Amino acid sequence: MPHEVRGVVARSKGAEVSMETIVVPDPGPGEALVDVQSCGVCHTDLHYREGGINDEFPFLLGHEAAGVVEAVGEGVTDVAPGDFVILNWRAVCGQCRACLRGRPWYCFATHNAAQKMTLTDGTELSPALGIGAFADKTLVHAGQCTKVNPAASPAAAGLLGCGVMAGLGAAINTGAVTRGDSVAVIGCGGVGDAAIAGARLAGAAKIIAVDLDDRKLEWARGFGATDTVNSRETDPVAAIRELTGGNGADVVVEAIGRPETYEQAFYARDLAGTVVLVGVPTPDMKIELPLLEVFGRGGALKSSWYGDCLPSRDFPMLVDLYLQGRLDLDGFVSETIGLDDVEEAFGKMRRGEVLRSVVNL
Structure with a gap:
């Protein structure tokens, strides 16, 4: 049955974000439901709020995230419930001309979840970069989940999902x-x-x-x-x-x-x-x-x-380097905040006061 969770939504261009109740469906074929643990506040989220990406409001913001898979849909074999994952916004298709030429990091037909998350009145949400992780749970394509070592701090590991990997x-x-x-x-x-x-x-x-x-x-x-x-x-x-x-x-x-x-x-x-x-x-x-x-x-x-990355190749390797003490992902985390603090974090970002504010859920 659908899940009702908290989420941070940009309803219109330039308006302050608001906390809303989000309806998240159970995963369908090829999809995964993820219990979000941490999500970085990225400039791209601010671009969405300002209408700098497109005008498909309302947006469910947040995309630089790590969490635990709660459930998977039919046909999913690469991840399973209980896996600690970093979310990525370029789930490669394996079939486009870039993938077939052995260059999947250029994939021209990346996957997102087929089902839509909504507000309680049925309004469909546009998840930022196909993820929408300023929420307690989010629905993504299973290919957007990259399994990594669970010993990593979610606040640090999640940053590989966008800016640090880029x-x-x-x-x-x-x-x-x-x-x-x-x-x-x-x-x-x-x-x-x-x-x-x-x-x-x-x-x-x-x-x-x-x-x-x-x-x-x-x-x-x-x-x-x-x-x-x-x-x-x-x-x-x-x-x-x-x-x-x-x-x-x-x-x-x-x-x-x-x-x-x-x-x-x-x-x-x-x-x-x-x-x-x-x-x-x-x-x-x-x-x-x-x-x-x-x-x-x-x-x-x-x-x-996206740093010409292949998440399945690069995320586990970089997490291992982090756990070996060779890559200081913790150094990018300027502060940890709650979902209610996202709007304030945008201000700090604009003023250059932080490298990353990270929402812990």
Whole structure:
């Protein structure tokens, strides 16, 4: 029978979120019901609330989550009740042209639950990124559940579900950072700091953090930055070049998503270097670069979708590194809060006071 639970809903563009009673169906074929334990407050949730993703209100917010599978529907074999899982928003189909070519991290037909969660009056909810985890329970496609070691803290592990995986993957998967590389990261919020942590895991020799905020630069050092540049005070392109022997960095990760910072990333890389865009731009943004410079500098200009991750491969590995003490996921958790505190957490995020507020349920 359906479950009535608490959930955080954005009813209209720009309106403060509200706590509502959510009706969650029992899982159907290919679906899983998850008892949510923790969920990070991500910028994407704020984008949904502001109408920056689409206008399919009302939204059930929250997507960066970990929890325990409570029940599964017909045909589900990869997870079972009692499994500790991280939720992901790219459950690969296995059948599209990307999957069939052995590139499932690019899957073009990812799965979500077929059934809808609703308000008590029957209004259908749009779950953020197909997850909707600012709720005591949520319904997802079983492929959105990735089983990991239950020894991990739910508050830390859940962050792999979005922002931390996006940043780590931008460095390791998309940027292919390797031993001895020089890396620059522009924008040191949660995603940027995760890229720094990923570069350190990969063995980068020099990791340059760039931001306007000295507090964020100090956080970046904690995740592995060897050098910091306050771009409010110093030209970041000149500073990155100076710190890399005049050459520029082998890999530059742009974790903001703005034309001006992307241009900085383009000019701050070495010849044949790589630029990785993981910051999310708005639809109106445009960039103009001299085509001769694009040709003459060689290398690669890449976009990173979800850190080009494959959850079934990457989440268990990264949780193991966390449990070994080699990846400080706890360092991304600035505070733990309740469901009632999500709106306040959005304000702290906007003011740059936290890397991540995490809702514990």
